[in-house]
Amino acid sequence: MASVDMRSPLPVSKVSPVASPSLQPPTPPLSPPLPSPRTITELLSLRARDFPDEPIFGYPSDALDYLEYTYSDLVRISSQAARRYAECLPSRTDSHQETRVIALLGPSDLDYFFTLLALSRLGFTVLFLSTRISQAAYLSLLDVTKCRHIVVGSSFRKTANALAAARDGLEVIDILTQAQYMTNTQLDDAALQQQHFDLDQESSKVAWIIHSSGSTGLPKPIYQTHKAALKNYENSLRMRGFVTLPLFHAFGLSNVFRGITAVKKIYIYNANLPLTSQHLLKILTDHEFEIFLAVPYALKLLSETHDGINALAALKVVMFGGSACPDALGDLLTEGGVNLISHYGTTETGQLMTSFRPADDKAWNYVREHDQLKPYLRMEPQGGNLYELCVLDGWPSKVATNRDDGSYATKDLFEPHPSIPGAWKYCGRLDDTLVLVNGEKAIPLAMEQALRQNKLVREAVMFGTGKSQLGMMVIASEQGAGMSAGDLLESIWPTIMAENKALPAYAQLAKEMITVLPAGTAYPCTDKGSLIRQAFYRAFHNEIEEVYHQAESRTAGTLVLSELELREFIRGHLLDLCPQDESTCLTDDTDLFSLGVDSLHSTRLRAKILQEVQLNGNSLPQNIVFEYPTIAKLAAAILNIRDRKSGETQDVVKEMERLVEKYSEFPQHIPVPSKSTGRCIVVTGATGSLGAHLVAQLVRRQDISEVCCLVRASSRSSARRRVIESMQRRALYHTLPLDLRRKISCYPSDFSKTDLGLGDSVYASISAKITSLVHCAWSVNFNKNLSSFEADCIAGTRHLMLLCLSAQQPTPASFNFCSSVSTVTNTPGDAVAEALPQSFKCAQGMGYAQSKLVTEHLVTRAASQTGMEARVLRVGQIIADTAHGIWNDTEAIPLMLQAATTIGALPTLDEHPRWLPVDSVARVVMDISLSSTTHAVFNIVNPRTFHWTNDLLPALHNAGLSFAQVNQREWIRRLRASNPDPEQNPTIKLVEFFSSKYDNDLTKRKNFKYVTSTAEQISPELGMVPALSTDLVKKFVGHFLKTNWTATAPTAGSRQQQSTRLIVLSGPPGVNKSTLAIELAESLSCPVIDGDAVHDAIAKVKMSSGIHLSSLDRQIWLARIKLEVLERVRADQIVHGDQPKSSGRSGKDVILTCSALSRSDRNTLRNILSRSNDETEAEYINTVFVVLQATEDEILRRVGDGQRNTMKLDMVAPRLDTTGHADVDEPDIFPVDAEQEMEAIIQEALGGLAVLT
Missing domain, CATH: 1.10.1200.10 (ACP-like)
Known part of the structure; x- marks a missing residue:
């Protein structure tokens, strides 16, 4: 089906009355009518004049998080872009000058959109180039349109360079980004509009050039004047819409401008994301759209789940374009309550017909004539009940002709409805173009003709309309009658490959999509022997469907691969x-x-x-x-x-044995005299809970000079950022002094590589200083099989042990592997010794446990072969830390406990858990890892147990939870019957996991006695952990209730408070607070308050005279700060209202710079405007602190050098003790090393602020 535009199908008075709200007629025109623009630019200007602050266009700022742009934004930003493009494109100052054609090639993203607006604003004609045509097609379009300038996205620069090399005089210009043209946001449209265009003349000039698909040869340009385009855009359904088609597609472009014309918000899909059902479903459910405009492929993705169909059914209209929708798909959707509207039009004619219809009319795939169209519509018979649609001269949106009488013959074939007059079903192209489900078009004639020339072939027929890929039926000739189907296919395959080379990827044939039929097979043909294509498709319908069925279900592979x-x-x-x-x-x-x-x-x-x-x-x-x-x-x-x-x-056991043998050969360590004075501990898994706590404890030891973190990341800065954020989220980073934080080094790594992805230089530097390695990292995915753990985990562990054996020390670096009690879950008997289990069968039946047990064997073998201190630290159930009660709420136990708040019930289990707080586990791991013990295996589990029902449930009640206690089967029944939405009821995500454990009558469960004597001897901490601390239960329940357990949707009529984040940027003199504040303000689009400027006159005199401020001075300053902050927060002009920010936050930010702050000062700033529980306050302020730190010597040096500060030198030293010191209960503080390069400081501060929301 040709690409189309959308038009109101019938005058409102002509629409039959309907009962179903899903089939309502289009909204009537705006009343009073809006002024009629003459150009695309005037359209924006008029709408911005009448609706300046109306959000009209949406595009994601990141992944699926949409930002909305008002009419004023569109005018302002496109004007800015136009000014920048005017610097690199030939100017056109008035309407007497000929318009130049500027080609646009790139992904249909935000910069693409503002570029086309800017080019139109400059008076250029925009040639939209598809991203999927050949070089020959590009060159043809550039030549025919006399285009000498092409603006390209970065991903198409190589294509553009090739075009420039093939065409002299073609200038390639990189598409501008907002960062490049948003230089002065205060300039208005008038200040930038230097051209003197006669808009009446401009109206008749070509605005856009959109090309045909080129399915029957080279693509042809189709010219649209401003007048024709705007006339087309007036015809709108006036609904809030979401479009997945690109802007270089007529359907996508037209519907975006229809929304702009009709003052109806329009969103487009993120061009940088793949089109998946998950992405589409999230967008549709997150936003209140009325109409969805897409290719059938997008509908197919959504139709694969009930949620997808329900999301479509919730819309007023679902309209597809670009290709025909398969009947089976359309029937499935309409049966599911989707108001599916077919529509038809072409780039050359604009919108023609749709399938808007009465509610009792189920013929969604028949488009309807309407009174406006009938005088210009002619259906010409082509035989076999098929008709070619022709549009006569005079149709307002027709921009092309191909007949002497001025009409346009579309070459599109239709079949009339047997009983509904004026209803037509699209059947295909007169020229036999095959249109895939994603809208791509392929012409089969060349491939078919090439094969027909082969003496082994009688007939070759390609098919694929409405499918995901093309296929072919080959009928053998008499010469090929004696060959098997496989042999004949191999004989003709070289011809097919040769033809494939000249075709775009979507038009190529795959070998498995070709079926060979025997010689003598009868097929529909004329008396001259010519194929009757449509009749062939009908006759061989079952065989064609079988080809696709086999392609989708083929499972005959024989390769058994690791x-x-x-x-x-x-x-x-x-x-x-x-x-x-x-x-x-x-x-x-x-x-x-x-x-x-x-x-x-x-x-x-x-x-x-x-x-x-x-x-x-x-x-x-x-x-x-x-x-x-x-x-x-x-x-x-x-x-x-x-x-x-x-x-x-x-036979998993044999696979485990094979893996042990495969990875258990280790070289001997070569002793080297020690040169290092302190210990260097390498840690993996620092971005996880245990790893983060381990790093925080290691750096506090005086005998450790460096903690080196190996992190899965793309760069050193990314690795460092991930580790810092991990520690920050667990409230570990803010209390570390500067000198301890500087012990942490971070490197990007890949354990599957022999050099750990470090490169020779970094590997050698770590080898020269490593003394111990603690391996905490592991893939925590209980659904993966054993082989999935081989590359990164099992082989990766060996690579880490090789690093220990390469240590430039008298002895190898010790290796300490954090294993899991899941390796011994199936141990016979009641006791688990501090040793390897007797059999590989002792591991729990999942790849996670099996891979850990394989690795336990590798560790003990490495120790026996090389003499290295290699230890297995078998860790049990880890829970929240004792200081803050922070626990990952997505783990199984927290999700189970959350059921107390979502379904109001918890099960009464006869279980005796052994829980260990994560900080206690980290202490035990550290003690054993840094010891000189030669013992190989340790059980790090709580020696004491508690009873789930008798101990935990009362503690949860005492912590403030209210819930019913029910037996395990009843709990599963209630869980299954609860809200299926995992956003509102997260426990439902693990319903099958919990059912497998508790939907039975087995109440007594095995309770192992873990031997921990050796572990307790080395780390007494383990023997002192209580079985269950009611204080800790209160802490983790309190943490959950403050965070995710209370994240529910707002109720109808509730008033939602708006958050402002006050970012207090503090630190001693000389640390460049002002510079950082300016950079952060630019990144976050927020104002800055200079705290020193808020002091009253008396305080300022004291400061300039070197007199210390009194307590009263500080109180006055804090009171003035509070008033200043509140004034900024409550001023409407502070930021763009409630518009989303580039930082991704929905609230607003204000930055306050100041010098040293005491704990009481910080508390005062925290309480400027606290969150109101009774919602009487519309705003609340969340205060966070970014503290710049440097060594005392460096601060005094900078102050002594007079670096941009006025504080007297003798005033600095007393302020150092209070600068940046954070207490344990102040996780809203983020310290930053101010002695780094400014760019590193900026990125680190932004990373910290991403957590301090």
């Missing part, structure tokens, strides 16, 4: 499907979508996996490549499907 082998298999086929200049850019963690992998590549890769990889009879989800968009994630998902659902019992 995870490493599967990753390489996927990588190889991805490079075949989507070649890259550098194969090294396709790493295991590369986002596949960023490399250009699209829906067709996804379909073909899935088919290849099904064809070649053994899946034990299981299939793969249709969208598996987009749902797991890296090689590592995809491989793990495939193996999980293969093993988890396999009907064959796999």
